[in-house]
Amino acid sequence: MTPDDLNKQLSQHIDVVMKTYFPNAKRRGSSYAMGDLDGGEGQSTGVYPGRGGIYLAKDKSTGESTNILKLVMRQVGNYHETQAEIKALLGITDVQTVAVAPKPETPKVQVKPLTGSWAMDYLTNDRGLSTATLRKYEVRSHSRNSSYNSDFYAFKFVSPDGDYVMLKSVGIHKDDKGRKDIWSTAAYATLWGWPTVDDTADQITICEGEIDAMSLCDMGANMPVLSVPSGCSNMGWIENDYEALERFETIYLCFDNDEAGERAANEVAKRLGIARCKRLRVPSPHNDLNDLLLSGDGMGPLYENAESYDPKTLKPVDGMAAELAEEIDRYQQENEHNPFLFPELKYRFRKGELNIVGGYPGHGKSQWLYQSCMHEMLNNDRRTCIASFEIPSKSMLFNMLWMNNGHMPREESIQSDLTQFQDRLWFIEGMEGGTNSWESLHQDFLYAHRRYGVDLFVIDALMHIAAKDDWGGQERIAKEAAKFAIDNDVTVLLVCHADAKKAGSGQIPELEDILGGQGIGAAAHCVVIIWRNKAKEKAIEAGEDVSDEMPDGRMYVPKQRANGVTIYRDLWFDTKRRTFSLEPKPNLGVDLPF
Numbered sequence: 001m002t003p004d005d006l007n008k009q010l011s012q013h014i015d016v017v018m019k020t021y022f023p024n025a026k027r028r029g030s031s032y033a034m035g036d037l038d039g040g041e042g043q044s045t046g047v048y049p050g051r052g053g054i055y056l057a058k059d060k061s062t063g064e065s066t067n068i069l070k071l072v073m074r075q076v077g078n079y080h081e082t083q084a085e086i087k088a089l090l091g092i093t094d095v096q097t098v099a100v101a102p103k104p105e106t107p108k109v110q111v112k113p114l115t116g117s118w119a120m121d122y123l124t125n126d127r128g129l130s131t132a133t134l135r136k137y138e139v140r141s142h143s144r145n146s147s148y149n150s151d152f153y154a155f156k157f158v159s160p161d162g163d164y165v166m167l168k169s170v171g172i173h174k175d176d177k178g179r180k181d182i183w184s185t186a187a188y189a190t191l192w193g194w195p196t197v198d199d200t201a202d203q204i205t206i207c208e209g210e211i212d213a214m215s216l217c218d219m220g221a222n223m224p225v226l227s228v229p230s231g232c233s234n235m236g237w238i239e240n241d242y243e244a245l246e247r248f249e250t251i252y253l254c255f256d257n258d259e260a261g262e263r264a265a266n267e268v269a270k271r272l273g274i275a276r277c278k279r280l281r282v283p284s285p286h287n288d289l290n291d292l293l294l295s296g297d298g299m300g301p302l303y304e305n306a307e308s309y310d311p312k313t314l315k316p317v318d319g320m321a322a323e324l325a326e327e328i329d330r331y332q333q334e335n336e337h338n339p340f341l342f343p344e345l346k347y348r349f350r351k352g353e354l355n356i357v358g359g360y361p362g363h364g365k366s367q368w369l370y371q372s373c374m375h376e377m378l379n380n381d382r383r384t385c386i387a388s389f390e391i392p393s394k395s396m397l398f399n400m401l402w403m404n405n406g407h408m409p410r411e412e413s414i415q416s417d418l419t420q421f422q423d424r425l426w427f428i429e430g431m432e433g434g435t436n437s438w439e440s441l442h443q444d445f446l447y448a449h450r451r452y453g454v455d456l457f458v459i460d461a462l463m464h465i466a467a468k469d470d471w472g473g474q475e476r477i478a479k480e481a482a483k484f485a486i487d488n489d490v491t492v493l494l495v496c497h498a499d500a501k502k503a504g505s506g507q508i509p510e511l512e513d514i515l516g517g518q519g520i521g522a523a524a525h526c527v528v529i530i531w532r533n534k535a536k537e538k539a540i541e542a543g544e545d546v547s548d549e550m551p552d553g554r555m556y557v558p559k560q561r562a563n564g565v566t567i568y569r570d571l572w573f574d575t576k577r578r579t580f581s582l583e584p585k586p587n588l589g590v591d592l593p594f
Helices: 003-012 014-021 068-076 079-090 118-126 131-136 210-218 236-245 259-272 289-295 321-336 365-380 393-405 411-421 438-452 471-488 500-505 519-523 534-541
Strands: 026-028 031-034 045-049 055-059 065-067 140-142 152-158 164-171 182-184 203-207 225-227 250-254 277-279 353-359 384-388 425-428 456-460 491-497 526-532 553-560 567-574 579-581
Touching (some): 003 014, 003 055, 014 068, 014 079, 118 131, 118 140, 118 152, 203 210, 236 438, 259 277, 353 471, 353 519, 365 384, 384 438, 393 425, 425 438, 438 471, 471 491, 471 519
Parallel strands (some): 250 277, 353 491, 456 491
Antiparallel strands (some): 031 045, 045 055
């Protein structure tokens, strides 16, 4: 959770927070009075709602003021200790990953001091960097075989928790194609420069290259300046460094002004939180920060001119060319190729959409979800997060492994089986004895999206985060889930139950049979209904002859906002693999393991 997220959570539960950390405070309407910022007895300090509902505190006797997060931190400790304690206090769950990629071993490559090397001459004379900055960032010289260079400067990458994880060696001269002569030990994506960050920093700048970072440092940046590990192409550092980056209130992004740099900066801002990210642009005619350093002009009003990523509600048409081009490309791809589980159907899990997955209890909604999500993960490389309130995550994983392997999972192969889902699957489970809510789930989803790049979310099921008779609350959650999908360009699958009173009729549910307010269906971009052929199962159980052509169930799509296509297709179930198919095949039957 970012400081902004945590401030909102604290403000939304202000009564609990004040009673826990400031028991001497006296409530006055929506505000509180206490003696000082440490919660002493008295009335000279006020705690009151400010802009956006975020609570602020001000000591009238000293003039000192702060927000609710920093107020609580005075009682608890550093940011991470405060975050952990607040999560426990408010019942906010953590996202659980299925398998974690290990860090590489400490590099054993020999490096030498930079002083007296050709690399030192190049960095100080040609690049204009000071020896103090080179020493601060612990730049070294390096020797290795190369057709283009005999002298190299080396950057040591240290993770936020202090582990030396990678060495990157760069040659002074470029190769025949104009590319940098770069080599590294086993790759590990983390920002370069973490050792320069102290515990008091609440602002940080991230650059596109190490020399740019050192150039900005030399020009007098009054905050830590770090660099991405490999330009704009690899965003893996966000996942690895996310927790360390959470504490910064402001993150400045100084990437190149070209198309790749702009796209990367937008992606980083989206993942780390647009409210706290600002875009730095190197002033023309300079190409980059090192060019600006060499010019002697200094950084000038670089930070003062930083651009906000705050969303604009009023958008001029002439500024939407890039978004329109993206929509055209998306439409063309949809007509050329369908990556869905059943590609012959004109249906898919589109980004920016809420999909309602409905059906009678026990009719295979979850089984269809397991299969569909597994296909998206393993075939379309989509990262998936499942909030499993109805079925334990271990049971979901058991079913997915059975589907993928074609047999029951075996204990001796569990570890190798789970590697298939590494960096692809995460679970959220409700806390035992706790209350599940959209508010806490929303924070977990944001975390999974920002840190891990998750873009496919499952809520199983709506009935576990809204009271059965709270139709207004159910509609609100559906609308909020749709907004989350749109705002973050992700897919949300929301499991809803159909009226069980009609389950014995043999009729396939319609959209209006979904339990809850009518606003649920209205909020959805797509609705998928899964139905199980109970009549066929009863006939087989009674010993009657049943044709193999009779389907085991149906997939019904009564609503698709994107293309308006209605789908009504028979399904058959493979009892061996526990998977659905659009065509009858050997080993198919009705022994559905629901």
